[in-house]
Amino acid sequence: MVLSFFRAGDTGLDHVVTRSVAMVSDARHSFDLACTALLSGAQPKSIADDVRETDLRINANEQQLRGELAVHISVHGPNDIGEVIGLILLLKKIERVGDHAKNILDLAESGVSFTNEPDIDELLEERRAVSGFFAEASEILAEHDGIPEGFRDRLDQMIDQIQGRIDGYMTSDEPGHQVVPRAVYHRYLKRIVANLNSAVLAATEPVRVIDQAD
Amino acid sequence: MARPPGTANRQMPTGARAALVVALIYLFLVGVSSLEAGIKIMGADTQERLFSAVSNPIAGLCVGILGTVLVQSSSASTSVIVGLVASGALGVEQAVPMVMGANIGTTVTNTLVSLGHVRQSAEFKRAFAAATVHDFFNVLAVSILLPIELIFKPISGTAKWVSELLVGSGGTEWKSPVKKWVKEPVGWLKDMWDQFGASGNVKGALMVATGLAIVLVALALVTRNMKALVAARIERSLNAILGKAGGLVALVVGIVVTIAVQSSSITTSILIPLSAAGVLTLRNAYPVTLGANVGTTITALLAALAASSPDSLTVALAHTTFNIIGILSLYALPFFRDVPVIAATAMAEIAVRRRVLAVCYVVGLFIVAPLVGVAILR
Numbered sequence: 001m002v003l004s005f006f007r008a009g010d011t012g013l014d015h016v017v018t019r020s021v022a023m024v025s026d027a028r029h030s031f032d033l034a035c036t037a038l039l040s041g042a043q044p045k046s047i048a049d050d051v052r053e054t055d056l057r058i059n060a061n062e063q064q065l066r067g068e069l070a071v072h073i074s075v076h077g078p079n080d081i082g083e084v085i086g087l088i089l090l091l092k093k094i095e096r097v098g099d100h101a102k103n104i105l106d107l108a109e110s111g112v113s114f115t116n117e118p119d120i121d122e123l124l125e126e127r128r129a130v131s132g133f134f135a136e137a138s139e140i141l142a143e144h145d146g147i148p149e150g151f152r153d154r155l156d157q158m159i160d161q162i163q164g165r166i167d168g169y170m171t172s173d174e175p176g177h178q179v180v181p182r183a184v185y186h187r188y189l190k191r192i193v194a195n196l197n198s199a200v201l202a203a204t205e206p207v208r209v210i211d212q213a214d
Numbered sequence: 215m216a217r218p219p220g221t222a223n224r225q226m227p228t229g230a231r232a233a234l235v236v237a238l239i240y241l242f243l244v245g246v247s248s249l250e251a252g253i254k255i256m257g258a259d260t261q262e263r264l265f266s267a268v269s270n271p272i273a274g275l276c277v278g279i280l281g282t283v284l285v286q287s288s289s290a291s292t293s294v295i296v297g298l299v300a301s302g303a304l305g306v307e308q309a310v311p312m313v314m315g316a317n318i319g320t321t322v323t324n325t326l327v328s329l330g331h332v333r334q335s336a337e338f339k340r341a342f343a344a345a346t347v348h349d350f351f352n353v354l355a356v357s358i359l360l361p362i363e364l365i366f367k368p369i370s371g372t373a374k375w376v377s378e379l380l381v382g383s384g385g386t387e388w389k390s391p392v393k394k395w396v397k398e399p400v401g402w403l404k405d406m407w408d409q410f411g412a413s414g415n416v417k418g419a420l421m422v423a424t425g426l427a428i429v430l431v432a433l434a435l436v437t438r439n440m441k442a443l444v445a446a447r448i449e450r451s452l453n454a455i456l457g458k459a460g461g462l463v464a465l466v467v468g469i470v471v472t473i474a475v476q477s478s479s480i481t482t483s484i485l486i487p488l489s490a491a492g493v494l495t496l497r498n499a500y501p502v503t504l505g506a507n508v509g510t511t512i513t514a515l516l517a518a519l520a521a522s523s524p525d526s527l528t529v530a531l532a533h534t535t536f537n538i539i540g541i542l543s544l545y546a547l548p549f550f551r552d553v554p555v556i557a558a559t560a561m562a563e564i565a566v567r568r569r570v571l572a573v574c575y576v577v578g579l580f581i582v583a584p585l586v587g588v589a590i591l592r
Contacts (some may be wrong), residue, residue: 012446012449012450012453016508064456067453067456068449068453068456069526070488070491070493071449071452071488073487074452074484074485074486074487074488075445075448075449075452075484076445076449094301160527188254196516
């Protein structure tokens with residue numbers, strides 16, 4: 001530990017960004033795994049430990065990295081305050097994504113399964129799209145090149161699409177055991193996409209730029 | 215991210231900054247040598263007056279506290295003490311209580327930093343405890359070791375023994391290689407004041423003032439540039455000890471970081487916001503501050519290299535010895551180890567209830583008590 005002073009390595013913020021990319025990968029792993037129980041017939045018991053351990057790891061990383069950001073500000077002063085605020089927000093958003101993945105597992109553990117439902121193909125397609133957003137978010141965080149054009153529009157479209165489904169379930173004449181689990185699942189899905197959206201925004205524009213013309 | 219993070223502070227290339235630090239250290243040594251030369255020019259009368267002003271060890275201790283509070287750096291004040299000893303204006307016996315005072319005085323900076331958290335009760339409590347644990351340790355160390363030193367001289371005796379091992383015994387002068395390197399610029403300073411028509415005590419006083427200014431400015435710039443050079447390394451070291459390191463590791467990190475930045479105030483002040491935020495516990499911060507006590511003595515040792523008297527090296531080594539013995543006797547022993555922690559926690563409890571007492575504590579310990587001490591005992 002003392003030798004860490006003499007070793008070369010990532011500086012504080014680079015290190016936090018690298019670790020946050022790993023946290024997004026963990027969150028994606030949790031999400032994909034939880035969805036296999038809900039959509040692909042995997043036994044919730046067989047994946048529960050993995051999902052919960054991953055969630056705990058995400059939470060522990062978030063706490064540790066927040067501490068490292070406090071160290072960064074203490075050592076460097078307020079020069080990087082904008083980026084630090086953005087990274088704190090980013091870490092919180094990733095942690096929430098992990099929580100929602102765990103919520104999907106909880107749904108599966110309570111006995112919900114859409115595996116043999118008529119709309120399963122649509123649900124699987126939706127899951128694939130959301131999972132793809134995780135990969136894109138990781139790339140954006142890792143490459144420091146800002147948000148690619150159209151990415152946030154696609155996220156917004158996905159949020160609108162999911163909200164449309166939730167609205168449909170709320171006014172549906174179908175029995176409660178059909179629509180309620182779907183509404184709850186889509187609520188989690190929406191929060192995951194919204195948090196991914198906020199995460200990349202926090203990383204690229206931590207503090208809103210206020211122009212005189214605004 | 216829009217711009218790779220962690221690059222905000224690096225306007226100057228690392229190599230150029232490192233060269234600047236070397237040049238500033240050289241300037242610092244010139245300052246110490248100029249201080250010594252100035253006192254020598256001022257003659258025996260002035261030296262006698264300075265000598266008698268701090269002949270009482272408690273008065274010397276108080277002068278050490280006040281001088282360090284004034285410049286907010288024990289590195290600067292102990293370097294000046296080393297310069298005074300080199301000139302013969304101070305003896306080792308008078309200087310040792312003064313360097314002990316410098317240890318207490320240097321803790322004012324992080325205590326002042328902790329007052330910045332005064333509006334948030336929980337934060338203030340943690341910050342004030344983290345700051346005052348350093349105060350309590352240093353006051354306790356002086357309370358126990360100063361009387362022992364006055365009677366048995368274990369600190370100055372050990373320092374003298376090491377000093378003799380390093381530079382030999384018997385002489386009043388030693389041929390420091392650094393002294394040769396700084397001789398010429400000190401000569402230029404003397405010539406400069408000659409050109410202005412200064413002579414005798416006036417010239418000596420001007421040399422002392424120039425030396426002091428050079429020491430303070432050079433040291434401040436060394437600290438600032440070294441911090442910029444090693445900030446990422448400090449960050450990595452602190453991250454490494456957060457919550458998981460033992461006391462010994464934290465202590466060594468405190469030594470290494472303080473040697474790197476040449477300032478214990480920088481090291482201990484970094485800990486305060488971390489403690490306030492709850493990132494660093496009091497027990498984790500405590501050994502880092504003790505390491506800072508040892509690390510900061512490197513500057514006086516450096517200053518002794520530019521001095522001509524082996525006594526100056528003895529005083530610099532006495533500062534190191536005092537801090538090491540302090541740690542061995544008060545931190546290594548479990549009974550004493552918790553005393554500063556308990557005292558700092560209790561003090562923080564009181565301060566958070568009556569915040570005005572926190573201000574009274576700072577003013578009382580660092581200004582009023584030493585002023586009264588000097589006034590009564592000199």
